[in-house]
Amino acid sequence: MRTPILADLAVPVPLTAPDTSMGEVESVLRGHPELLGVVTAANDHLYLVDRGFLDMVLAGRLGYGRALLHRRPLRSLLRQPALVLPAGTGWGDAARAAMERPDPLKAIPLVVMFDDGTVGVAPVGPLVEHLSLRYQAMALTDDLTGLGNRRSLLERPAPCHRAAALVIDLNRFKEINDSLGHAGGDELLRSVSVALAAACAPAQAFRLGGDEFVVFAPDLTTWPGVEPSAPAAAPLAEAGHRLLRAIEGPYEVAGVPITVEASMGIAVTDGRPRPDVDDLVARADAAMYAAKRDRTQVEHWHAALSAGHADLGMDTHLRTAIGNRELILHYQPLVDAHTRETVSVEALVRWSHPQRGLLPPGAFLPQAERSDVIHLLTEAVLGDAVRQAATWHRAGCAVPVAVNLAAPVLASDRIVATIVALLAETGLPAGSLIVEVTESAVMTRPAESADRLRSLREIGVRVAIDDFGTGNTSLGLLTQLPVDELKLDRSFVARIHHPQDRVIVESVARMANGLGLTLVAEGVEDEHTADTLTALGFDLLQGYHFGRPEPALAATAPGWNR
Template sequence: MILGVDLCIREANPAYVAAIGRGREELIGRNVFDVFPDAPGATGSRALRASLEKVLHTGQPDTMALLHYDIEVDGTFEERWWLPVNTPIVDAQGRTAMILNSVEDVTAAQRARLALERSERRFRSLVEHAEDAILVIGPERQITYASPATRRFIGRRLGGLEEHPWTAFVHPDDVVAAIALLDLAQEMGPGESVSGRLRVTRLDGELRHVDVHATDHRDDDAINGMVINVRDVTDQHLVEVTLQQQALEDALTGAPNRRWFLEAAKAATARSARTGSPVGVVLIDVDHFKLVNDTMGHPAGDRLLVDLARRMADALRPSDTVARLGGDEFAILSEDLRSERDAWLIAQRIATAATGLYDLGHGLEARVTLSIGVSTDVGGADADTLLAHADAALYKAKRQGRNRIEVFDPELRRALIHRLQMENELRRAVEHDELVLHWQPIIRTRDHAVIGAEALLRWQHPKRGLLAPGSFLPVAEEAGLMPRIGAWAIDRAFAQAAVWQRDGAGPRVFVNLAAEQIRVPTLPEEVARLAATHGVHTSEICFEVSERMLDADIAAVRDQLIRLRGLGFGLALDDFGAGNTALSWLQQLPLDVLKLDRRFTATVEDTTAQAIIRAIVDLGPTLGMTSIAEGVETPGQLETLRRLGCDFAQGYEIAAPQTARSVARRFRRDAEVDAPR
């Protein structure tokens, strides 16, 4: 049978039609589950649905287990057993277009097997050479028969075992459960079985875990008792315990994981509600941990996390627990606090113990600081709320400069709600094309001619109007939206540059690159393809990179800039003078424009600032760079910058950010000029 991806039947061969007792016309075009609905108690349709969904999801064949299916034939259901295989049929693009459902009808063999099993159940249950131990328990609950395999479980010979109570070798703590198991088997009636897991104690004291199946055969004169099948599952039990521990334990540090923490926090807040004792959550984040991973390697980062977890655990009270929530984020759960201040003191101890120098092996060291958020409650908040409050405090600690402790308060809650609302609205803005580009002209200082324009992001909020980037870009960075927003901005800027070029001439376009974009290895090739798609000359595009990016990884940034420069794009170092740029870096980076930080412009009347500006301006031509002063707000600043030799300038004194049409009009009015090269 062949199915479409909508699970409707496309074709069925004669053998399939004969097997199900239907006419071909009853099948073609119908959904397979309309044709084969489940009868009460049958599981065929559910198993088939799961297999088909798996094939559609993975694109891989799926061999199903023996399928018990009730098929409607002439108004009645017939019991069938099939061995089905579902195989994807892919189209030219490699996508699953149809599914081949082939089955082997083993109904006759299965019926024969089941009949044989029923007739031989009595004998199989008493087989002498079974791997499982088999016991018969008489009316007085004494052992009347024990198979040879029983010796392995009890560690002694079987002689004299008869007439012992069957609980003689059951662990004392499980005797009540063992008795209840037999009681339940008797209540179930003849031939019915019940199961349970018990512990038995061998003669040498070794503890074994066993699965026990009890079946009532008291009405069988040949048995006259309860048949107990006992299987040693000690190894399986140990694996299950290990898996359970792994499910609640962080594999790297050995500390409890997020799952454990959330369950423990739920229990702690419930106890707090009953006792009135404060419960606290301390949330910890390693400052700039990604830099350690990126520069020293993941093994060094892992070693840091292991040592960090150990230091924090050593600093805690016995009743406190540190858990690793994921990445470099840890949480501490503290109960039975005397006051909310106790949670802050715990955070202070953690900061003192875990801040400092870490030996990462192979001669590597890292100095670690922590950002910490603290929240406490007395029975009024659930675990999720308590953790969210600590997260809000942690967020504030990061925003305030990191390496600090912040305690949650109601104002933080309002800020958190505002941030979440802003994030949701920003995601909607990206989807609904609410972002826009405005353009700030860049002029030549000697004649005030427009030679370029910087693309500046704005958000046309449906309720709050036009928003500047400072009000939403920090949220975009936190929410991981910058790669998408940055790609959108580059695409729109290239499109506008193409329009200006088609009109005959236009200003050189300056576009900012976010740190998240510069880290994408394929960025140079992607923007080159985009420029070709829009028909834009790469020389008319100048990418701006903030000086602050250089502090993170100068080598990686340099490699990306060299590749961009090789493709013909211009490169500008933005905010020059705001960070710690070494002059040697300017020699290494393939820049052609230096954009002086607006703080120089603001203090341009100061003689010291003038000396610095003149030195930078004079240095530019030597390195093959021109200079642009940002933030020009007054005619006096513009004149002083011109006198100091600064080539170009931008700012509100020259022109506020405006529409592309306004920039084009001004550009056309000016004389023919060249953009900085």
């Protein structure tokens, strides 16, 4: 559709000489009701005497009598120069230019300059209405693809008929972004959206965000191959597979042919007369995650997925919680095995949920690690922990703080820059920050993880392997990683008094000492266990016996650093 321009709206008018009497001007306007005013040139500017202003003058509201006014020249009523725009100006740009004028001038028509030097006059009302409609459309449209966005989908009227939602998520899209850059990823998403919109008709395609799309069919009776009274599962599954084939490409992105693989979840209304679109999409989303997990390509929602369905809003709620600063940190001490003095603290996140109270990390971290929200969450935790440690340092309590990094965070190339920026902002010495990573996080991408940990180590940040003994870290890899601390998992500490398990702990202690690593025992619950671990060569001890995780103020109370 062609963008409307001012030439489509303007009414051509001849230039009126500035010395023309107002009586003649009034006669012209009375004889041509379509004219919005007259245009004149004076002092190297164009001026508009609009019909509204002239009516006020003729009515005597501006101090002129009609008889006196008729003898005056047009020049005597000239105010500020008119807003003059080329005839090719789009309506949106023209509306914005008109609305940027001072309040008394916003509604005055525009003077339009045609290519041949003639002029016209255009009203402001249609321009502003056009711009308003465009803004409304933009609020419901995905900027990147032009498809409807999440708001557009969820604001649709509830369908009166049997409806279906098909949620589509591209597989390994992050790898494409990493390889071809975000511009290449955006180009691929645009290509996929065009193919999807064409293939899903008469249904409509929407982009929820990232690489996730929804096809919404408000009336399954119009879906090809689906009989109004027949079960929709089989034909919808076939339609789903057809859609996935239709969007697979290949597409050429930055000169590279890319074939798209995707997973799909399908949900169909359950016969209610006014089904809820939001609930339908949430169910399809749960089915899509099942298809991605089980690598089945297409899955239908069923009741067994309801447990996962209950957590579908967790990502959104977590994003809101981060923005509202509902995530708080508690700090647990690590003590010297011999002196029992606090040597460092570990920052542990809690969620102060407005309705559910204080939630432990197990209630939300596993879900967060399955989505991109883990990056925002980690940045928030890092920021609070580093700033708190810097505050303690300035107060004379130079206690290092440890922060956990999940596998997706360690795999991200922005974590190093984030930490460098935080240290520079707060002035905290790099050696006062410890990053803790699990064996499984390291093994997700060993080479890249080692590079990131090495970069952190080079600036002085210390590195600890957390939950050691529960993952798959080989001794060979352990010798290659830039590690300062080894934290033995609490499951081994709990069995330290069993002879067979004690042998394992002794072996880990000898290995850590041989590699020059600081050896930490987690989950120390009593003095007998603490003494045994100390005798085996452990350097640091952590557990409820020495202190539970506490808020920052409680962590610095008397007796904490004992």
